[in-house]
Amino acid sequence: MKNRATEQLIGGAIVFKEIRGNRVHFLLSKTEGGDWEIIKSIGRKGESSVRAAIRLTKEQGSMNVTVIEEASRATGVGTINGKSMVFKYLFYVMVFKTGGEMIGFDTVSWFDYAAAIRKLKLKREQDALRSANKLIKVWKREQKEIEKSLQV
Numbered sequence: 650m651k652n653r654a655t656e657q658l659i660g661g662a663i664v665f666k667e668i669r670g671n672r673v674h675f676l677l678s679k680t681e682g683g684d685w686e687i688i689k690s691i692g693r694k695g696e697s698s699v700r701a702a703i704r705l706t707k708e709q710g711s712m713n714v715t716v717i718e719e720a721s722r723a724t725g726v727g728t729i730n731g732k733s734m735v736f737k738y739l740f741y742v743m744v745f746k747t748g749g750e751m752i753g754f755d756t757v758s759w760f761d762y763a764a765a766i767r768k769l770k771l772k773r774e775q776d777a778l779r780s781a782n783k784l785i786k787v788w789k790r791e792q793k794e795i796e797k798s799l800q801v
């Protein structure tokens with residue numbers, strides 16, 4: 650019998666907000682080890698990765714967000730309780746709408762793109778943030794075009 654690795658879906662929430670008009674800031678969380686990371690949640694049984702990311706922002710972050718698009722995907726391999734696991738990371742770009750106190754996280758902070766990319770240690774998260782930043786620029790252009798067309 651083959652020893653098959655179990656798959657685990659992980660939804661990453663690349664949450665951004667605009668500060669002072671156009672300046673985009675990204676939300677990062679500090680790990681117990683002191684490194685900064687994109688907030689992520691393991692999907693529950695039968696739950697999609699995007700649903701896990703939305704749940705995380707609502708339950709732990711007390712945030713109301715809108716999902717714009719999937720930013721990137723990555724995989725990793727690890728062991729939990731002696732069992733091989735394949736971790737499938739799916740990162741989603743989310744615009745911050747409203748929110749209260751983020752009680753579910755020890756330490757969180759908003760960073761502009763340059764600071765956020767420097768703070769992230771994992772390549773998969775840096776790649777996800779780069780992709781998200783490009784998608785946000787396109788999304789913002791599309792939003793401006795929609796606003797212009799509504800004014801006519």
